[in-house]
Amino acid sequence: MRENVNKQTEAAVPAAYRIHFAMLVSCFVLWGLLNNMTDNLVPAFGKIFMMKSVDSSYVQVAFYGAYAVLAVPAALLIRKYSYRTGVLAGLGLYITGALGYIPSAILQNYKLFLVSIFTLASGLSILETTCNPFVISIGSPQTSVRRLNLAQAFNPLGSLLGIMMAKFLILSHLNPAGYEERLDMLPEQLAKVRAGELVWVCVPYVGLIAVAVIIWVFFLKKKSSEKDNSGELHILQSVKKLFESPRYLSGVVTQFFYVGMQIAVWTWTIKYVMVTKHVDEAEGAEVYLAAIIVFIMCRWLCTALMKKIKPVWIMLVMAVIGVIVTLGTIYLPTNISVICLICISGCMSLMFPTIYGIALDGMGEEVKFGAAGLVMAILGGAVITPIMGKTIDMGTFANSLHNFAEEAAAVRSAFWIPVVCFAMIFLYALVFRNYDKKEIFR
Numbered sequence: 001m002r003e004n005v006n007k008q009t010e011a012a013v014p015a016a017y018r019i020h021f022a023m024l025v026s027c028f029v030l031w032g033l034l035n036n037m038t039d040n041l042v043p044a045f046g047k048i049f050m051m052k053s054v055d056s057s058y059v060q061v062a063f064y065g066a067y068a069v070l071a072v073p074a075a076l077l078i079r080k081y082s083y084r085t086g087v088l089a090g091l092g093l094y095i096t097g098a099l100g101y102i103p104s105a106i107l108q109n110y111k112l113f114l115v116s117i118f119t120l121a122s123g124l125s126i127l128e129t130t131c132n133p134f135v136i137s138i139g140s141p142q143t144s145v146r147r148l149n150l151a152q153a154f155n156p157l158g159s160l161l162g163i164m165m166a167k168f169l170i171l172s173h174l175n176p177a178g179y180e181e182r183l184d185m186l187p188e189q190l191a192k193v194r195a196g197e198l199v200w201v202c203v204p205y206v207g208l209i210a211v212a213v214i215i216w217v218f219f220l221k222k223k224s225s226e227k228d229n230s231g232e233l234h235i236l237q238s239v240k241k242l243f244e245s246p247r248y249l250s251g252v253v254t255q256f257f258y259v260g261m262q263i264a265v266w267t268w269t270i271k272y273v274m275v276t277k278h279v280d281e282a283e284g285a286e287v288y289l290a291a292i293i294v295f296i297m298c299r300w301l302c303t304a305l306m307k308k309i310k311p312v313w314i315m316l317v318m319a320v321i322g323v324i325v326t327l328g329t330i331y332l333p334t335n336i337s338v339i340c341l342i343c344i345s346g347c348m349s350l351m352f353p354t355i356y357g358i359a360l361d362g363m364g365e366e367v368k369f370g371a372a373g374l375v376m377a378i379l380g381g382a383v384i385t386p387i388m389g390k391t392i393d394m395g396t397f398a399n400s401l402h403n404f405a406e407e408a409a410a411v412r413s414a415f416w417i418p419v420v421c422f423a424m425i426f427l428y429a430l431v432f433r434n435y436d437k438k439e440i441f442r
Contacts, residue, residue, distance in 0.1 A: 017138035017139065020138060020222075021135065021138060021151070023215060023219065023222075024087075024131050024134055024135055024151060025151055026211075026215055027087065027090075027091075027127050027131050027215060028131065028151050028155040028158065029154050029155065029157055029158035029161075030094075030127075030158060030211060030212065031124045031127055031128060031155070031158065032154075032155035032156060032157065032158030032162065033158035033159065033161045033162035033165070033208070034094075034120070034124060034158075034205075034208070035063075035124075035158075035159065035162065035263075036159040036160075036162035036163050036166070036266065036292065037162035037163070037165055037166045037170075037204060037205075038059060038060075038121075038162075039060075039166075039263065039266045039267050039288075040162075040163070040166035040167070040170060040171060040270070040285065041059045041117075041166075041170070041201070042056045042057055042059050042267050043056070043171070043270050043271060043281050043284075044166075044170050044171060044174060044197075044201065044281070045059060045110065045113070047174055047179075047281070048174070048194055048197050048198065048201075049194075050179055050182055051110075052393055053389040053390075053392050054386055054389040054390045054393050056389075057267065057385050057386040057389040058114060058386070059113075059114070059117060060263060060267060060381055060382055060385040060386065061382045061385075061386060062115075062117045062121065063117050063118070063120075063121040063381070063382070064121070064259070064263065064378050064379055064380070064381030064382035064385075065118065065121075065379065065382040066117075066118045066119075066120075066121035066122040066124075066125050067121065067124075067125040067128070067375055067376060067378035067379060067381075067382075068376045068378070068379035068382070069122070069125075070122045070125035070129075071129050071371075071372040071373070071375040071376040071378075072372045072376070073126075074086055074090070074125060074126040074372060074375070075129055075369045075371060075372030076369075077089060077126070078129070078133075079369060083130050083133070083134040083137075084219050084222070086126055086127070086129065086130030086134075087127065087130055087131065087134075087215075087216075087219045088216060088220060089123075089126050090123045090124065090125070090126035090127035090130060091123060091127070091212045091213075091215055091216040091219075092123065092216065093119060093120070093122045093123030093126065094120050094123035094124060094212050095123075095209050095212050095213070095216075096119055096120075096123070097116050097117065097119030097120025097121070097122070097123060098116075098120055098205045098206055098208065098209050098212075099206065099209070100112070100115065100116030101113070101116050101201065101202045101205050101206060102202060102206065104116050105198035105199060105201060105202045108191065108194050108195065108198060120205070125375060125378075128375050128378070129371050129372055129375045131151075132148065132353075132356060132371055132374075133360070133367045133371045135147055135148050135151045136148055136357070136360065136367060137367070146303065146306050146307070146311075148353045148357050149299070149302070149303040149306060149311070149350065149353045149354065149357070150303055151353075152299070152352065152353040153296075153299045153300050153303050156292060156296040156299055156349070157296060159292050159295070159296075160289070160292050160293065160296060163285065163288055163292055164289065165204045166204070166285065167282060167285040167286075167289065169200055169203055169204050170200055170204070171281045171282050172282050173196070173197060173200035174197055174281060175193045175196070175197060176280075177193065238366050238369040238370075239369075241366050242366060242369065242373065247358065247359060247361075247432050248359045248360070248370060250359075250428055250431070250432075251355055251356075251358060251359025251360075251374065251428065252359065252373045252374055252376070252377045253377070253424075254355050254424055254425055254428040255352070255356065255359070255374050255377035255378075255380070256377040256379065256380035257380060257384075257420075257421040257425065258352060258355060258380070258421065258425055259352065259377060259378045259380040259381050260380030260381055260383055260384025260385065260421060261348070261380075261384065261417070261418045261422065262351075262352070262381070263380070263381030263384070263385050264381070264384045264385045264388040264417060264418065265341075265344055265345070265348070265415075265418055266288065266291070266345075267385050267388075267389075268385075268388060268389070268392065268411065268414065269284070269287060269288045269291060269341060270284035270285055270287075270288055271284070271392070271411060272284075272329075272338075272341060272411050272415075273287045273288075273338060273341075275405075275407045275408045275411050276334045276338065276404075276408050276411070276412070277334060277338065287338060287341070287342065290342050291341070291342045291344070291345040292345065294342055294343065294345050294346040294349075295346060295348065295349045296349075297346070298345075298346040298347075298349035298350070299349040302314050302318075302349060302350035303350070310433075311350065311354045311357070311358070312354070312358060312429050312432060312433050313429075313433060314350060314354070315350060315351060315354050315355075315425065315429045316426065316430060316433060318347045318348075318349075318350065318351070319351075319422050319425045319426035319429060320426060321343075321347050322344060322347035322348065322418075322422040322425075323419055323422045323423060323426070325340040325341075325343040325347060326340070326344055326415055326419045326422060328340030329344065329412065329415050330401070330412050330413060330415050330416065330419075331401075331412075337412070344418065347422070351425060355374075355425075355428070356374050358432060359374060360374070384417060384421070387417065388417050391410075391413070391414040391417065392410050392411050392414045393410075394410075395409065395410035395413070396410075396414075397414070397416055398410045398412075398413045400413060401413055
C-alpha cells in the first residue's frame with residue numbers, strides 16, 4: 001500500500017532532468033505560440049489578398065500538411081541519432097522558414113508565404129515528434145502521461161502569447177478598408193496598403209528567430225544523457241508492432257479528429273464572432289484570447305486532477321461536455337452561443353497529450369517511431385479546417401437554422417463538424433477506459 005502511494009505521488013520530473021525539461025518546455029511554448037499566431041493568418045491573409053475562406057485556409061493546409069510530411073523522417077532521425085539531433089534540426093528549419101517571410105512580404109506573394117509556412121512548420125513537426133517522446137522518457141513510466149500533460153500545460157501559454165502578438169502586431173495593423181474598397185483602389189495604392197500590412201505579418205515571426213537561436217545553442221552545447229541514446233533502425237519491425245496495437249492505431253485516428261477539430265474551431269472563432277456580433281477582426285480576436293485563457297486554466301486543472309483520476313476518465317467527461325457546448329454554439333442566441341464557443345476550448349484542453357500518452361503507453365523503444373504516427377495525425381488540421389471553411393462558404397447546413405441571418409447560419413452550422421470530432425474522442429475514451437486494468441499512476 002505504501003509503495004502504491006509513493007508511486008502515485010512521485011515527482012513527474014526527476015531532479016536530474018529538470019534543466020532538460022525546462023528547455024524542452026521552451027520548445028512547447030514556441031510551437032504553441034506559432035500555432036496560434038498562424039491561425040490568425042487565415043483572416044489576415046483573407047483580407048490582405050482578398051480571398052475566400054477556403055483559399056485563406058490553405059495557410060493551415062501548408063502548416064499542418066508539413067506535419068504529415070516530416071513526421072516519419074523526424075522519427076527516423078531521432079531513432080538513428082538522438083532526441084538532441086531532432087531538436088537542433090527542428091529549430092534550424094523554423095529559422096529558415098521564418099526568414100522566408102521577408103522575401104514573401106517584399107514580393108507580396110501568397111504562394112511564397114505558403115512555402116515559407118510549410119518550411120517553418122516542418123521544423124515544428126520535427127520538434128513535436130522529438131520533444132513529446134523526449135519528455136516521456138525523462139522519468140518514470142508511471143508518471144509519463146502526467147509529465148507530458150505538465151509539459152503540454154505550458155504550450156497554451158505560448159498560444160496565449162501568439163494570440164496577443166497576432167492581435168497587436170498583425171490584426172491591429174490591417175488596413176480598415178474592406179473588400180469593395182480595395183477593389184476600387186489603384187494597383188499602386190493597393191500594393192502600398194498590402195506592403196504595410198505584410199511588414200507587420202513578418203515582425204513577430206522574424207523576431208522569434210532570436211529565441212530559437214538561444215534554444216538551439218543550448219542543445220548544441222549540452223551533451224546527450226543516457227535518456228537520449230540512438231537506436232538501431234528496424235522500420236518493418238516497428239511498424240508491425242505498432243499495427244498490432246488497436247489502442248495505438250485508434251489513437252492515431254482519434255488524434256487526427258482532435259487536432260482537426262482544435263485547429264478548425266480556433267481558425268473560425270474570429271469569423272464566428274465577426275458575423276454573429278458584427279465586429280472587426282481585432283475585436284473577434286478578443287474572444288479567441290478568452291478561449292485560450294479558458295484552455296490554459298482547464299489544462300492546469302485537468303493536470304492536477306490526474307494525480308487522483310485516470311486521464312482517460314477525465315477525457316471521457318470532457319468529450320460529453322464538448323458535444324453539449326458545441327450544440328449550444330450552433331443553436332443558442334448569440335451572447336450565450338459565444339460563451340459556449342469559448343467553453344469548447346476548455347473541453348479540448350487535455351485531449352492532445354492524453355490521447356498521445358495513452359496511445360504510446362507500453363510501446364518501449366517503439367515510442368520514437370510511434371510518435372511519428374501521432375504527429376502525422378496533426379494532418380487533421382490541414383484536412384478538417386478547409387472542409388469547415390468550404391462548409392461556411394457554401395452554407396451546406398445553413399438551411400436548418402432559419403432563425404439566424406444567412407452568413408451567421410452558415411458559420412454556426414459548420415460547427416456540426418466539431419460535434420462529430422468530439423463524438424470520436426468519446427468513443428476512443430469509452431473503448432479504452434480500462435485498457436491497463438490499473439491506475440495509470442500506480
